[in-house]
Amino acid sequence: xxxxxTAPTTPRDRIALLRSHMRGHGVAACLIPSSDPHLxxxxxAHWQGRRWLSGWGGSAGTLVVGLRAAxxxxxxxxxxxxxxQLQDSGVEMRPMTSPGLSQALEALLRLAGPGGPVAVDGDxxxxxxxxxxxxxxxxxxxxxHAEADPLAHAWPGRPPLPTEPVTxxxxxxxxxxxxDRLGVLREKMRxxxxxxxFISSLDDxxxxxxxxxxxxxxxxxxxxxxxxxxxxxxxxxxARRMPPEVQSALAADGVALAPYGGAKQAxxxxxxxxxxxxxxxRVTAGHAAALPxxxxxxxxxxxSTLLKAxxxxxxxxxxxxxxxxxxxxxxxxFAALDEQLARGAVLTELDIDTQLTAARARQPGFQGPSFAxxxxxxxxxxxxxxxxxxxxxxxxxxxGLLLIDSGGxxxxxxxxxxxxxxxGTPSRDQRRDCTRVLQGLIALSSLHFPKGTPAPMxxxxxxxPLWRENIDYGHGTGHGVGWCLNVHEGPQSIFxxxxxxxxxxxxxxxxxxxxxxxxxxxxxxxxxxxxxxxLHGAESAFGRFMSFETLTLCPIDLRCxxxxxxxxxxxxxxxxxxxxxxxxxxxxxxxxxxxxxxxxLIERTEPLAEDTCALAEKExx
Numbered sequence: 001x002x003x004x005x006t007a008p009t010t011p012r013d014r015i016a017l018l019r020s021h022m023r024g025h026g027v028a029a030c031l032i033p034s035s036d037p038h039l040x041x042x043x044x045a046h047w048q049g050r051r052w053l054s055g056w057g058g059s060a061g062t063l064v065v066g067l068r069a070a071x072x073x074x075x076x077x078x079x080x081x082x083x084x085q086l087q088d089s090g091v092e093m094r095p096m097t098s099p100g101l102s103q104a105l106e107a108l109l110r111l112a113g114p115g116g117p118v119a120v121d122g123d124x125x126x127x128x129x130x131x132x133x134x135x136x137x138x139x140x141x142x143x144x145h146a147e148a149d150p151l152a153h154a155w156p157g158r159p160p161l162p163t164e165p166v167t168x169x170x171x172x173x174x175x176x177x178x179x180d181r182l183g184v185l186r187e188k189m190r191x192x193x194x195x196x197x198f199i200s201s202l203d204d205x206x207x208x209x210x211x212x213x214x215x216x217x218x219x220x221x222x223x224x225x226x227x228x229x230x231x232x233x234x235x236x237x238x239a240r241r242m243p244p245e246v247q248s249a250l251a252a253d254g255v256a257l258a259p260y261g262g263a264k265q266a267x268x269x270x271x272x273x274x275x276x277x278x279x280x281x282r283v284t285a286g287h288a289a290a291l292p293x294x295x296x297x298x299x300x301x302x303x304s305t306l307l308k309a310x311x312x313x314x315x316x317x318x319x320x321x322x323x324x325x326x327x328x329x330x331x332x333x334f335a336a337l338d339e340q341l342a343r344g345a346v347l348t349e350l351d352i353d354t355q356l357t358a359a360r361a362r363q364p365g366f367q368g369p370s371f372a373x374x375x376x377x378x379x380x381x382x383x384x385x386x387x388x389x390x391x392x393x394x395x396x397x398x399x400g401l402l403l404i405d406s407g408g409x410x411x412x413x414x415x416x417x418x419x420x421x422x423x424g425t426p427s428r429d430q431r432r433d434c435t436r437v438l439q440g441l442i443a444l445s446s447l448h449f450p451k452g453t454p455a456p457m458x459x460x461x462x463x464x465p466l467w468r469e470n471i472d473y474g475h476g477t478g479h480g481v482g483w484c485l486n487v488h489e490g491p492q493s494i495f496x497x498x499x500x501x502x503x504x505x506x507x508x509x510x511x512x513x514x515x516x517x518x519x520x521x522x523x524x525x526x527x528x529x530x531x532x533x534x535l536h537g538a539e540s541a542f543g544r545f546m547s548f549e550t551l552t553l554c555p556i557d558l559r560c561x562x563x564x565x566x567x568x569x570x571x572x573x574x575x576x577x578x579x580x581x582x583x584x585x586x587x588x589x590x591x592x593x594x595x596x597x598x599x600x601l602i603e604r605t606e607p608l609a610e611d612t613c614a615l616a617e618k619e620x621x
Contacts, residue, residue, distance in 0.1 A: 008156070011055040011089040015070055018053060021154040022067065028116030030150045031108050031133075032063040033101070035124040037225075038200045039282055041488055042216045042371075044223065045159035047124065049151045054091045056082055058385060059372075062104040063091070066111030073104040076474030077384040080521060084392075099497055105133050115141045122146035123286035127278070127299070130285035146285065161260075162215040166222045166241050168249065169210040174483070175314025178210045178253050181307070185228060188303035194277035196270065198263075199226040199302060201282040203486045207308040209235065209255065211246065212484065218371045219486045220409060225263040225287070232256065236263040264290040271295075279305070301503050305491050308482065310509035315413075315483045316533060319511065319551060322413030323531075325363040327553030327585045328592075329408070330417070333359040334554070335600035341423060347396045349375040349388035352404060360408045370407035370414050370487040377402050377423070381525030384475055384517065399424035401434070401524050401560065407487055416487050416513055417552050418529035422559035433518045433526045434560040439465035440516035441528050442573045444477065444494075444548075448537055451544040454500035455492040455512070462494070462516045473517045481511045481531055508546065510534045528556065553581045555604035563608055571608050578605035 008014045022030055036047035042059060050056070050063045054072050061074040061082065070091045074082045083093040096103050112118050118137065122130055130146060137144040151158070171177060185208065189197050199205055202221035206212055213222025224237040233255045239247070247257065258266065264287060270276065272294025279302040280288075291297065311319065333356050340347060352375035360366050376386045377394045381403035388394070396402055400423050407416035420434050440462040447461055455478070460467075462477045476495030479488050491503040492510055506512070515529035530552035537545040555578060566574070582605040589598045 011053060011091060014053050014155075015065055015090060017156075018065055018150065018154040019067055021150065022065070022119070025119070025145075026117055027119045027145060027150070029064065029066040029108050029112035029118045031104065031118065031120040031125075032065065032150070033104075033120070033124060033129075034060055034062065037123050037284055037286070038202045038223070039124075039126055039284065040202055040216055040219075040221075041486070042219055044162055044215055046161055048159075049155065052155060053151075054086065055089050056085055056091070057387070057389075058082060062096075062101060064104055064107045064111055066113075069111055071107050071111070073107065081383045081386055101129050101132065105136055108133075109136060109140060109142055112142060117143040117145060119145040119148075119150050121149040121151070121286070122289065123149065123284050125285050127280035127283055127285050127288045131280075161238075162213075162223060163238070163241060164214045164222075165243060166211050166213045166237070166246060167243075168246050169212060169484070173314070173318065174210070175312035178208070178249075178255075181208050181210075181304070182228065182233065182253065184307060185303055186230065189228070189230075189277055192277050192298045192300060193275055194298050195230060195274045197228045197277040197303075198267065198283060198287065199228070199279075199304070200263075200284065200287060201279070201302060201305075203482060203489060204282070204302050204304040204308070205235075206485060207482075208304050209250065213241075218369060218409070220367065220484060221486070223260060225260075227263070227266055234258050234266060236260050236266070263287060267291050301491060305489075306503065306507075308485070309480055309489060309491060310507050311483055311511060311533070312509070316509065319413035319483065319533070322365075322408075322410040322415060323551050323553050324584055324588065325365065325410055325412070326360065326408050326415040326417070327581065328588045329356075329359040329363050329366075330419075330554045331585055331589065331601050332362075332594060332597045334419075334421070334604075335597040337421065338600065339596065341396070344397075349377060349380065349393045349396065350390065352396075352402075353388070353406075356404070356406055363408075363410070365411035367409040367411065370409045370416060374403065374405035374418075376404075376525060378524050379522050381527075382519045382521045382523060384473075384519060384525065384527070396423055399426060401426050401430050401526065403525055403527060405527065405529065409484065411484065414481055414484060414487055415552070416481055416529065416531055417554060418515055418527045419554060420526060420528060420557055420560045422557055426560055428562065430524055430526075431560055431562045432565070433520070433524070434528070435562045435565045436465050436469060436471065437516050437518055437526045437528050438556065438561060438574075439566070439570060440477075441514055441530065442570050444514050444516075445530065445532060445550055446548075446569075446573060448545050448547050449506075450542070451536070451546050452505055453546070454504040455494045455506045456496055456498040456500045456504055458506070459494050459496040462514060463496075466516065466518065471518055473519060475517070477516055478512045478514050478532075481513060483511075506534050506546065508534050508536045511551065512548075514548075550577060550580075553584050555581055555601065557604070558608070566608075568610050571610050575607040575610075578607065581605055 212220040267290040275296040353373040378400040402421040405418040444462040478494030517527035519525040532548040537547040
């Protein structure tokens with residue numbers, strides 16, 4: 001074969017190879033989602049077909065390829081960056097303005113032309129998404145092919161599946177054990193009238209079985225499916241990756257091993273009349289289709305999704321310790337960063353990631369970043385999920401704002417934090433934006449709300465200080481965070497466009513981010529983020545109320561603020577928070593003999609005078 005067929009090097013060449021395959025199979029348009037057989041957010045290299053074809057390196061996006069045109073649909077976090085990266089690629093960026101796949105599916109049928117056959121790999125599309133696509137195809141006369149992977153013969157040199165060993169969480173680390181979790185799960189199955197429960201979501205499997213892996217960037221999970229019965233369970237995984245002691249422990253709890261590719265065969269073998277519980281948003285259509293016609297389906301959210309979201313007291317205590325470790329690393333990093341900037345050192349956005357990861361790596365139990373660090377100076381900060389690359393990054397210097405969004409995976413917990421750093425002298429407009437964002441963070445962090453409140457209903461509280469200025473942002477205000485697991489987990493989402501249902505209720509023990517922002521394209525971006533723990537609060541004649549405990553421990557840069565715009569209660573919140581940060585971190589810094597970091601922490605946590613606020617704001621025209 002010639003070189004073009006064996007190793008196409010550009011998006012145009014790769015898409016041309018896919019189109020050749022499409023023509024050979026009578027397909028007019030093809031859908032390539034950012035997905036795998038587990039519907040993961042971060043994908044093993046084997047399933048990063050969208051990235052390979054388009055050249056777009058962001059963590060999200062849906063590629064639609066027709067015989068004459070190709071489009072990448074991305075949400076507002078990526079509009080500017082994707083538009084830039086896709087220039088001359090033969091792929092057009094399309095702004096996704098509504099959640100889900102609706103706009104990409106419409107584009108698929110449009111590019112296919114009237115009645116043109118369309119294709120997607122049903123093994124990487126959820127039951128709900130394929131149902132939506134099938135309904136559209138049936139209504140408009142398009143044939144749908146969902147039985148095969150369109151990339152199977154159009155991706156030379158496709159990366160193999162991961163092979164690294166799987167490890168076990170130490171007994172006692174979570175306050176409950178594998179047998180306890182499986183027991184509670186089976187109670188939930190009985191409540192649904194289910195004989196079996198099929199699970200493909202990797203974080204659910206890792207949490208249920210107390211196992212961790214390294215198959216997916218940033219998330220400590222491993223490739224597997226799990227079929228749980230009334231008395232037994234089967235884990236579909238490459239057994240060569242499971243150490244003997246892990247296999248023995250699983251067997252003792254009634255969990256047998258079977259080949260990773262054997263899940264569909266096991267589903268086909270279920271007896272007629274059996275009832276299987278599946279989550280239509282977290283099981284692929286390809287696996288659901290393997291169930292025989294005589295097997296009944298119960299479709300509901302995986303019970304483990306809610307169970308793992310509500311952290312035990314043991315997990316919460318472990319997370320607090322991880323936050324201290326992360327805070328120590330952050331203070332060390334920020335103190336060094338300020339010193340470098342003060343003496344005029346030449347730094348780029350890439351240096352931020354390198355230095356911050358190195359500071360975290362000096363903490364015990366650090367496993368790696370929990371996502372790709374976002375270090376964005378001035379205009380780059382206006383792209384919410386900007387990631388600097390060797391080919392495209394900014395030098396940090398002059399005056400302005402540096403946005404740093406980062407996180408770590410520790411043996412005791414998962415962290416996620418965003419801070420703004422003053423570089424030189426930020427303008428008043430920049431400081432005003434930082435102040436409004438901080439006010440949104442404070443407003444939601446301070447909130448008391450009735451038990452049973454859906455998380456999406458809280459979003460407006462953080463946006464209110466921005467809405468008063470006719471400002472808004474496109475992303476959600478808060479996402480769930482796992483315990484030594486995915487940095488993004490559900491079911492809760494503090495986002496006004498999320499569905500407010502039973503699953504979305506904010507419950508005690510949930511760890512959730514609070515991260516309002518302001519983004520001014522071509523100028524700067526602002527985001528400030530802490531992680532919080534939802535707690536039971538007081539009970540009154542009006543029922544039980546709840547509140548948030550702030551977990552993140554790192555000073556907020558006062559040089560980025562117009563402190564005179566803060567109200568007295570906001571200053572009190574900021575002073576209490578900084579006192580908490582100092583009390584938690586200073587002993588560790590002192591014990592480590594880190595004098596410069598100690599001094600930096602003391603200076604950055606000095607309280608503001610509570611009479612600083614101006615009840616009547618004075619405008620600088």
